[in-house]
Amino acid sequence: MSRATTPVYSGAQIRDAETPLVEAGAGPDMMRRAAHGLASYVLALLRSDGKIYGARVLGLIGPGNNGGDGLYALTALRARGVDAQAVLVADRAHPQALEAFRAAGGRVLSSVPADTQVLIDAVLGTGARGAFTLPDVPGLAEAVGTSTVVACDIPSGVDADTGRCPGEALTAEHTVTFGGAKLGLLLGEGGLRSGKIHTVDIGLQEHLPEPAAWELISPEPTRRKPRLGDHKYSRGSLQVVAGSPQFPGAAQLTVGSAITSGVGMVRLQADATVSAAVLQGWPEAVMSHGRGAKAFDGATAAAIGPGLGKDRSRLVEGETMLRATVESKVPCVLDASGLELLRGDLLTSGDLGGQLILTPHLGEARRLAEALEDESLEELLADQPDTLAATRALAEALGATVLLKGPSTVVAGPSGGAPLVVRSATPGLATAGTGDVLTGIIGALLATADAAQEQDWVRIAAEGARMHAAAAQRLDPQGFGHFGASALIGALRE
Ligand SMILES: NC(=O)C1=CN([C@@H]2O[C@H](COP(=O)(O)OP(=O)(O)OC[C@H]3O[C@@H](n4cnc5c(N)ncnc54)[C@H](OP(=O)(O)O)[C@@H]3O)[C@@H](O)[C@H]2O)[C@@H](O)CC1
Ligand SMILES: Nc1ncnc2c1ncn2[C@@H]1O[C@H](COP(=O)(O)OP(=O)(O)O)[C@@H](O)[C@H]1O
Ligand SMILES: [K+]
Missing domain, CATH: 3.40.1190.20 (Ribokinase)
Incomplete structure (x- = not known):
């Protein structure tokens, strides 16, 4: 495709590209890159909004690797002086990421503080299956209305392949997505819930197949300018x-x-x-x-x-x-x-x-x-x-x-x-x-x-x-x- 387009992948294509790398032991590395990309993006948002030190960030953390990304990102944010805390929405969380977060002084809260500036949605990513129900966390509904919601990889509840939302879903103003843009971020309901999309390179590039689609992002040179010798018939x-x-x-x-x-x-x-x-x-x-x-x-x-x-x-x-x-x-x-x-x-x-x-x-x-x-x-x-x-x-x-x-x-x-x-x-x-x-x-x-x-x-x-x-x-x-x-x-x- 031309330079006016960028590739878009299905969630399944991204997962298939990840699998051999995970099997070869590169999973933690990819997660580190993903978390670093997410943390950098949130830092830039906080910087443009005022100050980083002491800024209030809350991660909504799910049970799988998406939650792991979120916890490592919170850990990185804490290292920069951000007041980053977590709410775990399931009875388990990525063990190593949780340990790193706690070791950095992070606390697990049971509600979303009212003064949350940035809410990181790291509940579900490409591993989501079937209908999603918004977690019943005190303060969450209010924070969704007052803070900036940043989705980790994909807004929870959105199907990465189609953009369908079989149940409830979160709506983000920004989505930081890993390895490549996913169809679900652009299409259908997902397109309405993803906000601004930022893609982070996690080293998948050469493992990705032909994309499922291309997004046209800037002018395609399909328009023909009038030539010096043109007349009205020759111009079409x-x-x-x-x-x-x-x-x-x-x-x-x-x-x-x-x-x-x-x-x-x-x-x-x-x-x-x-x-x-x-x-x-x-x-x-x-x-x-x-x-x-x-x-x-x-x-x-x-x-x-x-x-x-x-x-x-x-x-x-x-x-x-x-x-x-x-x-x-x-x-x-x-x-x-x-x-x-x-x-x-x-x-x-x-x-x-x-x-x-x-x-x-x-x-x-x-x-x-x-x-x-x-x-x-x-x-x-x-x-x-x-x-x-x-x-x-x-x-x-x-x-x-x-x-x-x-x-x-x-x-x-x-x-x-x-x-x-x-x-x-x-x-x-x-x-x-x-x-x-x-x-x-x-x-x-x-x-x-x-x-x-x-x-x-x-x-x-x-x-x-x-x-x-x-x-x-x-x-x-x-x-x-x-x-x-x-x-x-x-x-x-x-
Ligand atoms: N692969 C890699 O190395 C890399 C992956 N990366 C990151 O990992 C993400 C994919 O991680 P993942 O595969 O762990 O899936 P994830 O989206 O966290 O969810 C699975 C968990 O959620 C649960 N669950 C499912 N559906 C549910 C529902 N409807 N409602 C409620 N719960 C539901 C499900 O529970 P189960 O059904 O298994 O009991 C399971 O525990 C990807 O988006 C990216 O962020 C990056 O770090 C780069 C490296
Ligand atoms: N919510 C929306 N956001 C962005 N573009 C939209 C939205 N709703 C409609 N459009 C665009 O507006 C146009 C409406 O076309 P159409 O429904 O055929 O209107 P009409 O028949 O009245 O001319 C389409 O190009 C469509 O993509
Ligand atoms: K998410």
């Missing part, structure tokens, strides 16, 4: 089928975001009312109403679906265009009501092509799973979804690229390459119409991209999601959420 032309009398705004947002993302020409196929509305805001848009699949001639990509609603004639136009793109293998992004067009042979062909990018949100993905009558996919998408496995399965079933939207967006191609994840931390995007903006961005990227391989489509779609989140971040750095989809378009310029 995007054909949009969006909007209906009920939802004219969806066409405005898709067209506007495509124009702003940088493409030679944006053409819209829509009826007279929608066209008039779009032209008010975007006079540079070209109308191609009434030309059927011919409207598609010369386009280098298509964007189909936003705001077609249940309008019969608009859906027919969308389907005509969709079939034309699939047949000619011209890249296309299919969103919103456009996804309802995947029925009959379009649903079951299993080979729509990686150049077709579907951008469902969770509800739309569930409807696709229902239409496919795929119970295992429905299960992956149920209550606590496994978004990585579900995106892969959906991409494979349809033979297309799938971008599953959410706080963490997952993109997978049809033939099983490693998916890309875009974590946004911009909940202000949860507002009507932002999906239409994403469709316009991806449409523009597709229209201007040089893509040859399946993984290119995955990268382009993920880059679209990154640009979308970056625009929200730029527009609303404090996270107040006081913006709508139209304002997001204005923030697309990087």
Whole structure:
């Protein structure tokens, strides 16, 4: 993968990489490195917050190695003058780590002091199995609200492979994770509970397999800048089928975001009312109403679906265009009501092509799973979804690229390459119409991209999601959420 991405592993991959090292006697060494990384991170937090000497840190310690990491980190913090104490939540704790902690003057408390500044969650890590119940420790609920919670490896209760929380779970503002980022820190519920993620090298690197996914963290160079000799046709032309009398705004947002993302020409196929509305805001848009699949001639990509609603004639136009793109293998992004067009042979062909990018949100993905009558996919998408496995399965079933939207967006191609994840931390995007903006961005990227391989489509779609989140971040750095989809378009310029 490129330098814009970082590897993400399942908990099982990390454990498998650790096993031979533990068998060779390197376990204590790895634990020392993990604890040192955790203690250094907490020290930096305390330093930025005021002072280290006498600062109050409490470790919530579980029965296994995760608790061992926590106890050694507390020991290291004590050596720096931090008032670090522990609460043991089980009837046992890592014996050597507990001994080291006690030898450093650490005390085991039966409640969490009210003046705790940093609470280290070292209850469960990758060894967690099944549902977790928050320990009944006096003062814990209050401290969770008032102190900074730092998770040791993974917030307790979060499944390291999927991000699912089968029972209760702790929520951290920071997670210091060992050996490599875990899927569970990025995906689903886990993605909402991990906060800022910091990875500590514990010497696993060369023992790790190909990662289960990659996180896209900085711009992918998929955007083509205008060249000196370019003209409007050579810069790419995007054909949009969006909007209906009920939802004219969806066409405005898709067209506007495509124009702003940088493409030679944006053409819209829509009826007279929608066209008039779009032209008010975007006079540079070209109308191609009434030309059927011919409207598609010369386009280098298509964007189909936003705001077609249940309008019969608009859906027919969308389907005509969709079939034309699939047949000619011209890249296309299919969103919103456009996804309802995947029925009959379009649903079951299993080979729509990686150049077709579907951008469902969770509800739309569930409807696709229902239409496919795929119970295992429905299960992956149920209550606590496994978004990585579900995106892969959906991409494979349809033979297309799938971008599953959410706080963490997952993109997978049809033939099983490693998916890309875009974590946004911009909940202000949860507002009507932002999906239409994403469709316009991806449409523009597709229209201007040089893509040859399946993984290119995955990268382009993920880059679209990154640009979308970056625009929200730029527009609303404090996270107040006081913006709508139209304002997001204005923030697309990087
Ligand atoms: N391997 C290494 O060398 C290195 C590992 N490292 C660290 O070790 C961590 C993994 O440690 P681990 O394997 O000891 O598992 P861990 O997460 O502490 O939990 C296991 C304990 O919890 C219990 N338990 C399980 N589920 C439960 C539930 N739902 N509710 C309640 N209890 C539950 C379970 O009890 P049992 O079911 O066995 O009775 C068992 O006692 C990893 O995240 C990293 O921090 C690093 O130091 C680097 C080197
Ligand atoms: N809590 C959230 N945090 C970050 N991004 C979010 C959140 N909720 C939604 N989004 C993003 O906002 C967009 C919403 O898209 P969608 O649901 O299709 O909206 P619409 O159909 O109204 O345009 C997606 O890109 C999604 O990833
Ligand atoms: K933990």
